Amino acid sequence: MEALSLSIPIISVTNSNTNYISLSASTNYASLSSLHHRSSSSSTRPFTLKKTVVRVQAESEDFELKQVRDMAAAKKRWEALLRDEKIKILTPKEAGYAVQLSNKPLLDVRPSNEHNKAWVKGSTWIPIFDVDSGLDVGTIPKKVTNFAMGGWWSGMPTLSFDNSFLPKVVEKFPKDAELIVACQKGLRSLAACELLYNAGYSNLFWVQGGFDAAEEEAFEGTVPLKFAGIGGISEFLGWTDQQRAVAAKEGWGYRLVFSARLIGLFLVADALFIGAQQIGRYLQEIRTH
Known part of the structure; x- marks a missing residue:
């Protein structure tokens, strides 16, 4: 198995029945085949507020169903890439060793709302999905669905694919580079690894569990990284797992x-x-x- 050029153990993937990651159907980054933006223009306009509400509700339901299908398809693709070791797995501790001791490149693909809270020294930040600030017809159903499915509680904004992600990575890193890819929880970085692998990158290392699973000493930079992924009412009230862990100590x-x-x-x-x-x-x- 190909591994990073340093003496740390690399997790091997041999069992095709292993659950590599907990996948949620509520995420909006499952399908790499649907990363291109839809047109935000519309030639028809509803004549009444009631028609607008009905249409937005219908589009929200369609979007949610599409997310479920996309996530199921993405799970199969990702499991195959990990099983065949086309994408290698690193624990956050192993990734931290590689970055701090061997200066291996770390690609942080988190959106700006998470990166602004905490970052890793020496990492390169290129988000694969970023906060969607649009208010057009194409994004309103997504925002409604995201809010209804827990965005109000978790503080997670609606994200959209950044079309400049791949060109920026290609400009920064050669395709034979040993590239460690990480995000907050592990899903977006796995999606990024798939996209990069399809683009010709052959030495990809995925940080399993993301920064949420990292101990404070694993990475040098803004700490604790675990708090970068929380927000909303749950963070305000201190009801997140990360804050409960701190409360138990403090x-x-x-x-x-x-x-x-x-x-x-x-x-x-x-x-x-x-x-x-x-x-x-x-x-x-x-x-x-």
């Missing part, structure tokens, strides 16, 4: 901050409810006079 002083936030959230919600009632009564009085 004790009540750390937990009190998030308890205060929870109490504050309830007070704000109560104030908004009372305010809405008062406005309702005021409007009712206006109508009766």
